[in-house]
Amino acid sequence: MYHQSNLSNHHQSNEHRNISTTIFVTFLFIPLFFSVVYGNNIISKSSYIDAEEFSNGAIAYAYPISNITVDGDLSDWPKSLNAYPIQHRPLGNSSRGKNDFEAYFHVGYNIKEKAIYVIAVVTDDSHIIDTSSTAEWNTQDIFNFYFDEQHSPNGSGVDLYQYGKSYKHTNDQSVSWDPSKKMTNWDNIDIVHSRKGNKTIYECKVKMEQQVALPKTIGMDFVFVDKDTNDRKPSNSYITWGNKLGKSSFPARLGDIILMDTQMKTGVVEGRLSWKQNNEKSYPEYIRYTSEKTPRLWTQILVDSTGAYNVELPVGKYQISYATQTVKNNDEVIRIDTQEHKIVAIQENQKNIAPTMAINSIKAPDLIPKKGVLHNFDKKNTEAIDRFIKTYQEYYQIPGVSMALIKDGKIAYHKTYGVKNTFTKAKVDHNTLFEAASITKPVFGFAVMRLVEKGIIDLDKPLYQYLPFEDIAHDERYKLITARHVLSHQTGFPNWANNNPDGKIDIKFTPGTQYQYSGEGFEYLKRVIVHITGKDMNDILKEEAVDPLGLENTYFSKNDYLAKVKSNGHFDNLPTPADLPENPGVASTMHTEAKTFTNFLIGLSDRKGLKPSTYDKMFKIQTVIPTDEEDPEPDGYENYFGLSISMQKTPFGLSFGHGGNNGDFRCLAKMYKDLDMGFVIFTNSNTGKILHNDLDQFLVTGKL
Template identity: 40%
Template sequence: MQLIKSISSLLLLLLSYSNKAQNLQTHNIIYSNPIDTTIKIDGNINDWPSNLNHYPIEKPLQRINNKNEGNFSAYFMTGYNLNQNALYLAIVVEDDMYFSDKDNPSIRNQDSYSLYLNEKYSRVGSGVGYYAITENYKELMNASNNWDPKLKELLDWKKVDYKISTKDKQRIYELKITLQKPIYDGRVIGLDHIINDVDKDSQTRYGWVNSSNKDATSQPGKIGALVFHENPRKLGTITGKVSWRDSAITTKPEGVILTSKKNNRFWIYLPVDNDGRFSTLLPKGEYVLTPGKLAFFSGYTFYKANSSITKTIKVKEGILNDEVNYYLQPEKTPYFEEEGNFLYDISENGKQKIDETIKAHMQFYGIEGVAFAALKNGKITYHNTYGVKNNYTKEKVTEETLFEVASITKPVFAYAVLRLYEKGLIDLDKPLYEYLPFDIISDDEYSKLITARIVLSHQTGLPNWRRNGVLKFKFKPGTTFGYSGEGYEYLKRVIEKITNKEINEVLNEEVVTPLELEHMYFKKNEYAAKYKSSGHYNSYPGKIDLPENPWVAGCLITNAKSFAKFIIALQNRKGLKPETFEMMLSYHTNVPQDFRENIWGFDEYMGLGLFVEKTPFGNVLRHSGDNGDFQAVFKLYDDLDMAYIIMLNSNSGHFLLDNIEKILIDVDELSKIKQ
């Protein structure tokens, strides 16, 4: 770690209170001070003021080949020029070697530096963009798919002057960024650095604040804060602890947000340590403490921190202020009515109850957008949309809004495979390696046992996804249940080989076209780009991802009405022979208890691409999907000719997906009807 070269006298004073300030966490907030001297952007930092702090860039985000060759260290300095409205940055790297590749321009295959900026720094998640540079190449983030439509206006190489210099083991990235909006004392912007260190046989990415390998541009709130501040001496420090008022809640809070009472655009997120403690430097003034995160699990119990429970603190400059104790208080979980049979006999009252249930869950659990459709006797009996497709722009969810339905892609793919089986293009019981070997597991004899039937019924023995590039069998194929996206992707490659077509073409020819489905997309296109919702993590929107190369384990993008037509096709046994449908919906293997998703405790089996619940009122065909920031569930009550599909653009919808069924069906009543 690069040692701090210089530090203000205030910080030295604060560190003298080591017993109270030992957990000082200024690593995610820095203060940029005025630079009076003229700085030339030439890769030489001799003209930089000598009293600037050095901030280390040392968090390893990703390691390839799991090696740490050489002695890497890095730090950055910052200052600003008010007359130029410019931010200055100097990033100094010490490394044993630097690798450049002139023939393959990319920031990922050579030593590079990326600057992440969030100039608007909005509480509801303004866009994060990046500038990336190497010795021979520069890259500007493509903001066309960002959740923030104004971000592309802020990203422009004309606003950036930079120079890279390398001498012996030291490399300097020097930058001047002209900001769009005026710099003023107390203004805050989001900022982070990523350094890509490529050595002979390994690669490591280092960051300043972002401590995960998740791209900071995919979600706001992942980067640090830079505060423009006139005088580094006019700061005070606060230390404190955040905890639950109810000691029975064992989940530790993740952080706090401090907002200036004088200027609500000045806000910072402070992480806490394992004891819930936080500490940082702040300009003098009054601040309001609020929870850094609202949703928590303690065991299997969900808690929501009450955001109206705040604490006001006063910071005095030049001293260590009194320690702050901030207690979180959970909101009471609202009562959700769990009685109803509205799917079987939907009425105006039933539609109202569905709306009330969905909206109440959205409000309490922080779900941004929902689409819902109910079906009976092959027709849509109720459809509605709720909330927003983008929590930053507040654009509403409409009938046309597209959602990722994640693993619900699998039964659609299974349907296509069965169509190809009926055409004689694939034998469901022929080992797949005879069509196309799976190279990464081809040395294992178990690989010769995998068939299409085994893949579609999740019995390959492969894990859901490989880890660190390693893929190994967990059990002998065909002997038990084991959910596997890897298996589905292997079968996809086989299908592409035997049809000599891309899977997108196959899915359209075998599913979308014959079933006359609209707005079911497996690949990037103009319509999907226009109508797709942003996904949300903890209410922050993410960029609009559209697959360039379809993956059948989870790439389908659609809306509730469009997917309802696929459910109707299953209901009406359309497009496949009766005996093929019977095979698809047969019990191929038992689903273990810990993987079942039915809330009633019914036995559950795996068909081909579909889960099959065995209930007193007949088989229920289902599948769910969860891509993190999108969730979805559909269920078809096969013997009763009724179904529903619900889609969410949030990571916090699990309780809604469970509870919605409690008002849609009454198990006792349906059992009587079936009899």
């Protein structure tokens, strides 16, 4: 098994280009005010509710309102309207006090105007505006507003509006996985903001495409970006309403706004999940409630670590179902039977208990032989290989696969499976390109070694002597960092700076003394090489890697051809936008397919394009990859890094290659040098890693 990098960020849209998709759930004891406004009549109740006991994700109720002027002023909003706190802090600095970065919002609708009204109030001890020509979303305080009118349980396109005093941006729907989604347009929304004391008010009117139907659930959420005066770009703090980021890519990460009429009542329901098998550890993250009478009224409810949940919903009968077909248990993926449904009737003013959902796991397939089939491979084996891929692909809910096998130093078999997009059902074919994620790194490493041979860069010369790195210049240890440290993951940098609580890059240890996987190091080396060569990185990669190794169908940044042939990624079988990188990122932005990439493995195995002495340096052990006690290597093999190459010592001799993980794309390229055989597999799913590991056993090692 090769090292899989953490979630890369290039494929995410601008509002979270530096935001991890890690789940953050904040449990606070907070006041929630439930005040329902019916025109000028107010029925209110207020209470303190422990959020740990009432943790239902993000749900808000919208009632009819009128006579609202979008001017950044709260005075025409009903005084007792529900106030929903925006409190999750997924990244950045912790609060310095009650006046530092807190927020809440009100929401309502107007049927005659076909509009949703929202007003958000942010308390912040400073408000930063960037009026420069280079102003971006992460150089100032920004309001990110997400809206999904359709909000289908099966997924639908999301509009993102990024708004600041001197910055306006929308997401690009041309890369949306939802072909029915129209372009996000500023004509569909009015946003005004005002600053009063230490409060910033953002007021919005969103025009609906369809007539407002009641009751109905729409998707909506916020991410507020706080840029403090002493922060260095891109160091920011974030608060959100719903407890996840990546909201424009994943509509399930939006909060639910339930449009209510004035006569609707609500009730609280409690329920739980339990495993029929006693050995399972994790529970599905969400359970779905859908109104039997009005299916457009639905919500996904957060399930806690014990399998319990509770939620307040409009009274009526609901169907209870599973939101996904798989459950994650660390790196394990458990397929569950989703055919069972339950019915619960929610009534007002009484304790409603939902019937328990008994989870039944589906046994994982086991087609792995005692001896790998690639050892005695011939065309008769292809049916067994196809059956293996399709069986595991279906079980782990992997929409699309591109696979190629190497035998006797040549490509022996290549095939594609499944679809590029579960929504459109477009097929994967030989031209379909996948995100290669961290497999980009050894391709860049190969290019660097060619530049070393040409005397353009020295492996052991400190990089700051070529180009200083201002963001880390306060730590003198950075002056020790060399290209060798970068390529062997010994810089001391984190994988990505945004993985740190404050979002700032730092050095974890003296460079050259330990192992720490880092994409940041590769990006620093990229800037150095661009600086000293004066060339565009795309040109460097083409001249020094793509052309020498025959990687014709390989691209590192946006172009018209890539836009046509790229697959969508998928999370839990739902497609994500086919975002295209504006600029080449040498840690993660390569796009290619399996047949093409076999040329890279074969080229390295045959020592093509570099001097023998250079290959000796590349494959010399530079650092040992420590076994993660929480995720030990199941095969027990020793893992190492050479110069950008991941290596293993196995019972079958040396293997080398690299893995890749962009979250919604998972991939692995692996070559057994002594056997002269290997494989390349690209998947467009967050569940692809298990298929990679099982395929390795099926082809080479046999059952471990």
